[in-house]
Amino acid sequence: MCQQIFGERTFEISVPSLPPGVVVNSPDVLEYVLRNEASITKGEFFRARSWDLFGYGIINATGDLWRAQRKAGLKFFSGTNLEIMIEDVLPEVYQDATIKTLREAAEDRSVVDLQKVFHDLTTTVVGHMAYDMDIDASSPFSKAFDHASSQIGFRFQNPLFRLTEFFAGSSFRASLVEVKRFGKQIVTEARKRRAKEAFESLVNNSHEEEDKFQQQREDPNADHIGPGFGTLIDSLIESLAEPTIVADAALNFLSAGRDTTAQSFTWTFYALLRNPESLRQVQNEIDAVSNVNDKAIDINVSQLQPGSLPYTTAVFYESLRLYPPVPFEIKQTVQDVTLPDGTSLPTGAIVVWCIWALNRSTATFGPDAHEYRPDRWLERDNDGRLHFTGNNRSVGEFPVFNGGPRSCLGKKMAEMMASWVLVRFLADWDFDEVNDGLNMDSDTGERRSANSLTLPMEGGLPVRVRKRKVRSSGEYVPPSVEAEDEIRIG
Template identity: 70%
Template sequence: MLGRERPEYIAMVKHAPDSLPLLGNAIQFLKPRHVLFDWFVKCQQKFGRETFEISVPSLPPGVVINSPEVLEYVLKNEAAITKGEFFRDRSWDLFGYGIINASGELWRAQRKAGLKFFSGTNLDIMIEEVLPEIYHESTRASLSQAAEGRSVVDLQKIFHDLTTTVVGHMAYDMEIDATSPFSKAFDHASSQIGLRFQNPLYSITEFFTGSSFRASLREVKRFGRQIVSEARKRRAQEAFESLITNTDEEETELMQQRQQPENNEGSGLGFGTLIDSLIEALGNPKIVADAALNFLSAGRDTTAQSLTWTFYALLRHPEALKRVREEIDLKFDVKPSDKQSFSSSAMTNSDSDEEDVNINVSDLQPTNLPYTMAVFYESLRLYPPVPFEIKQTTQPVTLPDGTSLPAGAVVVWCIWALNRSFSTFGEDAQSFRPERWLEVPSPASHVDSETDSDTHVNTAAHKPSLRFTGSKHSVGEFPVFNGGPRSCLGKKMAELMGAWTLMRMLREWEFEEVNDGLNMDSSSGERRSANSLTLPMEGGLPVRVTRRRRRV
């Protein structure tokens, strides 16, 4: 740290490797993102669960935490350890007053609006109506065209199109296209915001080279204003029509519905679009626009990227892909009530399957698709959609491991590295192994489960059913969905959308990765992530698609 006395806490923790006099760890933070993540993994393996110091000139004093206990403490103590000025100064131009930056009453109002939107009813609507419609009208059409033309298609773009359209429809009652000027501008702005956290001189470099970044920010903000403007016009029109057509009894019923007590997370009645809840909770159009953009980013980007990395992992691990397909086929193709309708030697081409089975939320629960959900979680572990988190102390704090931090200190944890911890996930923590999320129930529980008509996994083969154990790790051990007051509102939506998309696409299509050797980490042979606040795959995931033929 230059130009000031080193805080006392530094004597209590170890120093990061590769530190240089005066420069500290600045060189590491200037390296490409995937190299920086590898450095955090190296540090995690060196220090285990110990806290260690990082220092970069011009930045606040900081530590990296690796202990699950310490991380849970940080996540729970929102008042003492919050986003802070360090994060807000770098992210403000993009996220503004939105929930990612907000604190206090402004944050609580936005979270309350989010809770209303992520209701059980809205999740039912998404799975039973919105996703199937958008998949058939857009996603399936794109894959069919690629299959017929033997052309290469980018799965990351496919998933981005799908999630953007779903979130636009459900949250904002708008048609939003992932190829629109807004989407491209947001992706560019997000990548530039990500660079700010690695470049302590970003304000200087952006002064000379930031014209395209500033143009992207203008487009993003314009679109945020458009979301609010269209919603307010729609609400005014609906209010006018209601005034003309509703009887006194109908108006009273509507008022009673609005005054109903709030429901818990993930349950209760549907409350319409998210933008309606934000307008009612926040009022100020500028704040509403920022909030809407924050939720849009979280809803479309992280889920699309999670699906991209999950398919990438499956294509690299054919045995896991085979097991997922077997589980999906058993659940959705050969139900006991359906067996008589199929010839024992028949082959079905998925192109004739367009009517599909009716899927509801209960079909997609981990109890029904344990291996599929284990694959999804293992992909989230190795490729977390938010790989890096930063908070800042608002007052002097002593962490559970004894580390004392002054007010204004930066607290960092690298989820990418934590999810590769040998202490938590064993010596094979670097390997893709979905089985780590599964267990075989005891014989007694297996006998009980066979009487349940919903039980399906492997019972046809007289093998014990598998049980998904996603909650076996604490939030501190597996912080992909955050924790404490800021735990992920969209966790259930992401799980359901992930399971539905895996089920639908793997039943119908075969995929072959097109590997041109570009965008690869030369040391690991793995695909690299692009620079962003989240984890997009650099260069996308190009594949060839063919229709799947399966025996039923």
């Protein structure tokens, strides 16, 4: 609504007891904000509300502490780790747990929450890859973190949150205790493992192992000991000396890696189920590229590149555009600033931009900006071949992955993981949304997002599932012509 009124103009917001602020609507102005981290950064306004959950982690950090965590993150999000996740970890988690859940739902003719399926998947994968731990999405920690994140989201809507929480914040405080306990556990277990590895190296008097351990510390692409790759927690321990800071940093990366990723998958599948023509096209592309048949598909990194799967990549980007996993951002000036449109901001001013609204701007994406149309991210060459053009958008036009010095470290990993999930799930299964009328917007018929700092789907995404049947030639067989002895639901 505000964007319809103000267009791309920056407008002021004023709330009693809070610093002066502006809302940015112009891609050019936003790009300036994103690139000027030194003068517009995470300030006290955001930290005061998020500190209890994120602490010293990268979401709150600035200066040297932020740079140290970013360096550790860059070390983890390496090409080697990306290949291990796609070719080893994801297939293992899918085969060991995900298939069982979907198969049981198909056989029982029961409804399954696809958001929970994705959350379970990303939690397990990130736990293994980043922390060398088995983390259960249904654990007390996961539930506590979800509750705490929701309460932090309410703080940005309630200037009197301290008073409110004093009288009605007992469950929130209990959740924070559980979250911090788990953060300490991550660090403790990692330090024990590292100490054991170092001790065994000394006991065996193996110079080769000692050299290998030292190489792991210095080179993110070296052959690794321990879990077989350079974990994020190892990088954080080596970059940050204080265990409390390491724990906060670990929790920040865990939140970004599992929550926003699972939510983006949920909204992507929701969009496809609401747009059957797009679903048909992405399945056709997947079938052609992966040569789908009745046997299991081995998916490697090269198959998941935008050049191999342009339409699949466009589907993910279009879903991110309409349902950005972080719907709004807040920063604060640390000195007087003049924005490119002439807006003058004093030190301490709040700068807000709504990614949800920017991504639906008709000025940027055309008169059909509110429609789901993956083709907007594609173009054809002279030979008629599709090419993905998403990288041609400036960070101001498409700020889903942030930009400037704080650009998303896990962008490539999220893109590749999304392509893997789309290929694997849509090659194996057919889904039907269960339109139960719950958690739906009465005016639009769209599913609502829950209150949070991110964009979880309220009530999840209930679906019915059946095994997808594909002829050996790779041609998709519609459910309507399946044999009678096939499992059919709904």
